[in-house]
Amino acid sequence: MRIVKEHEERRNEILNTAQTLFVTKGYTKTTINDILRAIGIAKGTFYHYFKSKEEVLDAIIERIIQTDVAKAQHIASDPKMSAMEKLFAILLAQAPQQGDHKEQLIEHFHQPDNAEMHQKSLVQAVIHLSPILTEVIQQGIEENIFQTDYPQETVEFLLVSAQVIFDDGFFQWQPEEMLQRATAFVQLMERALGAKAGSFKKMQDILLK
């Protein structure tokens, strides 16, 4: 049974299917054949679009990060927002994984042994988000609400911490442990950025909803 499609359509079909499988079963445990079977295409077709399994993973991660980066950029470039508002908005925009494409992934299992995927996401997120957040912090320094000699590095540390601690797959926290860490993280941010004690109270309240 031979069904011909547009290049981009087929490519996205592979990407979407692979993403669902990678997230639910894990990258390593997902077979190329799993992907082929799920779509109903042959080996050759897959390799007509991607030259390796890893290239698919990279493409998926790039796609995910890209949407997050776009949101962050949009917020960061708003001239009417204060640095504090931007910071909160950007972080909140990240947290809920959103419905991604349509609705899939909502019920995704916490897949522990998925090291490649987690690591690549982490690195890409830090690389692409830190410059944006650094600018926001610098705006905050000019507004005299933040104070640090190392805005860039501080952002990196905070991003890494958040990505690792709050990503399922590294540690499996109980709900109350998660809450505790979220609260602690807000305090860490406040201190790391040299903000006035208690100035992140608002964010704290939002997080604890």
Place this chain on the structure above:
Amino acid sequence: MRIVKEHEERRNEILNTAQTLFVTKGYTKTTINDILRAIGIAKGTFYHYFKSKEEVLDAIIERIIQTDVAKAQHIASDPKMSAMEKLFAILLAQAPQQGDHKEQLIEHFHQPDNAEMHQKSLVQAVIHLSPILTEVIQQGIEENIFQTDYPQETVEFLLVSAQVIFDDGFFQWQPEEMLQRATAFVQLMERALGAKAGSFKKMQDILLK
């Protein structure tokens, strides 16, 4: 050619060889056959000692972490040291990877795609070191040199940041970028732990040598 050895000796031989290969070529790219060839043993011998490739990785990581934990514990239990001294000593004991067993690994290549190994090391390091460091922080709170409502969580964040940022394999920094991050990290610690501004100056100086 058949050579019989003591159980522990053979086991360590496998561990040492595997560790060298995992670090230089990466875990995934290292074949069981690579290990066998390097030692000069057969498949059956390998599987007589370990039931999977991953079990070898876990054993290696446990061994590495164990030496770090032992050092940390030894320092932490010294009744004559202040919390600040302990904190510095423990961190410094981690930094130089030491000659591990004898001398190997000194010239280890920075292997970027080694996600499994990096992730497992990270998680194990945090799990085993954070309780020890948390106690040190609590001692510091009693000594009134630190102040935080979240000692445990703060330690976790700091450990994660340090492990990821300073581990080759996640990011590849230039020497001066590394220095910059080390400096920034000391400031982050100072602030995160609620220490008096400038009280970590000593540590800073030591790091910059």
Place this chain on the structure above:
DNA sequence: CCGATAAAGACCGACTGTCGGTCTATTTGT
């Protein structure tokens, strides 16, 4: 303007090489 022809490229699935892991036979120490 139309039908033949050729180029592009989407698609197929048998096949290959590699790798982690199993199994059974043999040797060695006690």
Place this chain on the structure above:
DNA sequence: ACAAATAGACCGACAGTCGGTCTTTATCGG
């Protein structure tokens, strides 16, 4: 003689390759 240690032939699963087919679209002579 018995258990522990060693050996290596063997297996199934998997990522990736290759030679080729089918469909669509552009081109061109009449």
